[in-house]
Amino acid sequence: MRLGLIGLGRIGSFHARTLTDLPAVDSLVVTDALPAVTAEVAGRVGAEAVDSSAELLAAGVDGVLIAAATKAHPALLLAAVDAGLPVFCEKPVARAVGDAVAVAERARDSGVPVQIGYPRRFDPVFRAARAAVASGELGWLHTVRSTTLDPAPPPAAYVAGSGGIFRDCTVHDIDTVRWVTGREVVEVYATGSSRGDAFIAEAGDLATAAVVLTLDDDTVALVSNSRYNPRGYDVRLELHGSADSVVAGLDDGLPLRSLEPGAAFPAGPPHRSFMDRLAVAFRAELAAFTEVVAGTRPSPCTIAEALEVAWVAEAATRSLHVHRPVRLDELRSL
Template structure:
């Protein structure tokens, strides 16, 4: 199989190494205007059997439409697009096509185990969920105006994994945020600290918390509490937590998302190459984006927002 890869930034470089080592990949064609890779040769990534898109968010929709138009199976990092309108355009073009969106937490062993436990009834009736995504340090200032904001850029992963693990939909949100760090967040209309209360379609309450300044390390966790038991994802030996009762990490805390989700990134690319159907669809990405849009509107307007609206 010949695979084309667009984008050789941090996650693109990781995908390049993964693709080059995959037993189904005979040749890797890479394209990036400023970077090169030892794992592939330059060329036209659309003259291949499959395409992986790891370029900046603003380019996703155009590149997805190009791959879809040529009938090439395509994997694209989240999100499909910054706006709902662009996402809907790609959705319409991609109906019935092999398009997989990169929400890698679905392929992380911890989240897979939590979903299995919930569906097997081990937690009983689910009553409460808590999600946290906290970066150890903020991204570059120039990235923030293009990111779509903390809910679209960061928490969209929480919204997707929430839907996937629980099998339920978010119906309403109430979000808030604060600026406690650099001025460039405020200048871009964004926040560096975030919270949200989500209500699911079965009444389950979900709390979401985020930060761009979690100095202890990269912290991503999910807690599911039911009438029979509780499961936590991400509470391992490298979780950047120290308790007053003496619990502390056994190893170095996770430094970033690529290191924390290395296995998941490998698993999702493997699933894309081996499957003829999409394991994370454009519809899934749209559903997560709707929640993110609702949270951003709620934060700006200071009121609850129904996702359907």
């Protein structure tokens, strides 16, 4: 099949390499707002370069992937949907939940399949965590702890355009909690700190966040995020139930140094970034999209599900500002 990829920055250039390695992909057309970036990535992975997203949508592609900056997602998603092309879009759908609602409605009405990029759904260990919950072997869950700690903050311009840490980073944890437990979030309490590089506070953003999610079966989920974890990339999910407790992400690459005398775990080296920790997941995610394009499977992460995540991130943002827990039904009725 012939695919188009829009946006060739940090994640887009990584996806370009993965896509050209997939057996289902015969040809790849790429574009970025920066022509030099388009030329460099196209040359490096052996893709066809075009000058604009409009040109790409008209280049006879069977499906489109959007990995451009977050602020460009709604317009690009709508353009792909209007062209009737199955589309994969990196999280989040939009910076504002109102835009996400509008895009989701148009996508639903069009019937065009949309897959949103939440790669943990394709990580073998996170899949095992979901299976453990579904099997009942954990009993009833009382506590979920979801952790995402980045080694270092993204560039200042990225932070300023990201929509804030809840919409940019916490959304991964929110999606994971919903997907693994199969439950909906009913209430959110969020707090955090901007301590770190000045550009984070200047963008009105947090460098470190803590979010308490109450689920509709009274499970409590605790989310921990930070942009400052120089030991490595820490993505972990703990599930504590009435019968057993399990964890995803407790491997030898866990970026934590034990202070127990003689402890040999974790043996290291620590995961350096989400790209090495989740490389298998990203490949499986994009392979799944080729099946969506081929019409052999439904979207494994629909825009409707991503919209629920967006509502929870919106509740976290509001909770931070009003400094109290925010119920989802209260937010939706505003």
